[in-house]
Amino acid sequence: MKKLLLILIDGVPYRNWRRLFGNLEGWVASGEARVWRMRATLPSTSASCYASIHTGVPPQQHRVWGNEAVYRLTQPDVFSELSAAGKRTGAVAHSFWSELFNRSPFDLVRDIEYDEAAGPIHHGRFHTMTGYDNINQMTPSDVDLFATLTRLCEVKGVDYAMYHSCTLDSMGHRFYHDCEEMDNACYMLDAQMAPFVHRWRAAGYEVIITADHGQDARGHHGGADPLQQDVAFYYFGDAQMPAGDVLLDQLALAPSILARMGVAVPASMQAKPFFTA
DSSP states (O other): OOOEEEEEETTOOHHHHHHHOHHHHHHHHHTSOEEEEEEOOSSOOHHHHHHHHHHOSOHHHHOOOSTTOOOOOOSOOHHHHHHHTTOOEEEEEEHHHHHHHTOSSOOHHHHSEEEOTTOSSSEEEEEOOTTOOSSOOOOOOHHHHHHHHHHIIIIIOOSEEEEEEOHHHHHHHHHOSSSHHHHHHHHHHHHHHHHHHHHHHHTTOEEEEEOSOOOOTTSOOSSSOHHHHEEEEEEESOOOOOOTTOEEEGGGHHHHHHHHTTOOOOTTOOSOOSOOO
8 A cells, every 4th residue: 555745845946956955866866766847836826836736726726826815625635535535644734734625714722733533634733833924934843843744654654644844935035045044944954854754765655855836036936937836846656757857747746646545536636647657
């Protein structure tokens, strides 16, 4: 039975992945991981991309136009379909993910942490970043969040879980991308993530590492500039995939995850899965 983790590092453009994440690139060089370029949906805004990543439909259909329009979605999604198929799901992420895929509005006490037999997210561990601005970043340590995800894997036995943090997105908005601060932030996250990738793989999980969107030279995203839309897609697993020079469609991620885990893809997800076997 396939087990899979989706690791979403918010707001990292393709070029920063390829030049600053030495551990990931080392695994590509050794052949343990493969990497592609993936193009985000439009608008390339965080909540819009979150919704599209798990429903496989564009914002023009799910109507999450931006970060100000977050509500419980009605389309089938990765969590709902896996849960219905008897798979156990988990999420360690920003609270928007709970609102989009479990219930809305987000209640700090009720929803910050839950374990619910009915799903669709069986084991949720969320953070809100309340008070965030360019001076107060309000982001949890990624190493703490990686440890929380690993605990869900090892204690709760999740078949599928997703991880999401905003550290690099927040840093990019504050410092932009051509600077010492951003170089060090990418280096640090890559170093913090590496031992957990090794542990997840040893536990039998396939791992996808990517971003929801990129950021341009002024720390902006939402539009169609390749720096804003294009991200790297790293895959640790043995599925057949397109050639390395193929541009992956973010809308194909949801049906690809379901197909890889042996769950029927709902008709609403129109993009062709890129995992072929």
